[in-house]
Amino acid sequence: MTARRGVLASLMVAIVLAGCSTPGPGEAPDGIWDPQEGTNRRIHDFNRRVDERLLKDNGTGLSDGLPQGTKLAVAGFADTAGTPQTIVNQLLQLRLWRATKNTLRFALNTTVGLTVMDPASEWGLVEDTSDFGETLAVWGLPEGAYVELPLLGPSTERDATGRVVDLFTNPISYIVPAPERYLGPAANIADKLISRSEYSDTVESVLYDSADSYAQMRLIYLQNRRFELGETAPEAEEIDPMALDTSGF
Template identity: 65%
Template structure:
C-alpha cells in the first residue's frame, strides 16, 4: 500500500518536472537535452573529487583485501536484499510474470542460498533489476532533462524522481528491525565500492583520461539507460552501451 501511495503521489510531480524540460526537435537534435549543463558540470566535478578521494582508493583497497569469494558474497547479498524492491516496481509496472520470477528468486537465494549464494540463477531465475525510474518510464513519464546528482552521479529528471521514491518503497525497511534494517543499504554501498574496484581501469579512463569526461559520461549514461529501458536512442557514438554502467560515478 505504501508503494502504491508513493506511486500515485509522485507521478504528477514527475510529469510536471519532465514536461517542463521536454525539448523540441530543434533543441536536442542529437538526443541529449542538457539545459543545465554549467550546473551539472560543477556537480560532476564535485563527484569526481569525491571519487578520487574516497571511492577510487577504497575500491582498490577492497580488491586487495578481500578474496574473490568474499567480494562475490557481498555483491550477491546486495542483489538478494535489493530484489524485494524490484518486485514492488514490477508489480507497479504490471509485469506480473517478472515480479513472480523475482519473488521466487528472492525466496531461493534468501533461504537455500543464505543470502550470499545464487542457486536461483542455476534454475534459470537470473538477475532482473528494476527501479521506480523504470516504473515512471513504463507509465509514459518523459525522460526530462539530463542532470547530475551529488554523490550519486548521472541521471535525468525522471530518474532522480524515481530515486526519491525508491527511498520509501523498500519492503525490507518496514519488515526488519534495528540494527538489521541497516544491512541492505550498507550492502549496497559496499557493492558499489567493490564495483568501483573491479572496473577501476575503465572508470579511470573515462573520468581522468578523457578530454571531456563530463560529455563522455553523459553520453554513456543516456545510452545505457535507454538501452536497458528498451527505448530508441538517437544519440550516436562508437561506444558499447553495455560496456560500463557509470551509475554512481
C-alpha cells in the same frame, strides 16, 4: 498508515516532477537535452574531486584485498535485499511474469541461499533488477533533462525522481526493524565500491584521461540507460577539445 501515505505522496510527486521538463522540437537534435549544463559540469567537477581524493589510484586494492567469497556474499546480500523493491516496480509496470520469477528468486535465495548465495541463478532465475525510474518510463513519462547528482553521478530528471521514490518502495524497510533494515543499503554501497575498484582502469580512463570527462560520462550513461529501457540512444561523436563549453567554471 503514515508510511503508506508517505509512499503514495512520493508517487504523486514523482509523476508531477517527471513530467515537468520535456525537450521541445529542435531542442535536442543530437539526442541529448542538457539545459543546465553549466550547473551539471560544476557538480561533475565536485564528484570528480571526491573520486580523486578517495578512490583514484587505489587500483584494484579494495577488490584484491577482499576474498572472492566475501565479494560474492556482499553482492548476493545486496541483490537479495533489493529484490522486493524490484518486485514492487515490476508489479507497477504490469510485468507480472517477471515479478513472479523474482518472487521465486527471492524465496530461494533467502532460504536455500541464506540471503548471501545465489542458488536461484542455477535454477534459471537470473538477476533481473528494476527501479521506479523504469516504472515511470513504462508509464510513458519522458526522461526530461540530463542531470548530474552530487556523489551519485549521471542521471535524468525522470531517474532522479525515481531514486527518491525508491527510498520508500522496498517492503523490507517496513517489515524489518532498525538497525537491521539498513544492512541492505549498506551492502549495496559496499557492492558499488567493490565494483568501482574492480573496474578502476576503465572508470579512471573516462574520468581522468578523456578530453571531456563530463561529456563522455553523459554519453555513456544515456546510451546504457536508454538501451536498458529500449529507448533511442544518442549517437557517439568525436569530442573536439577546442570546442568545449567551459563557461561557468
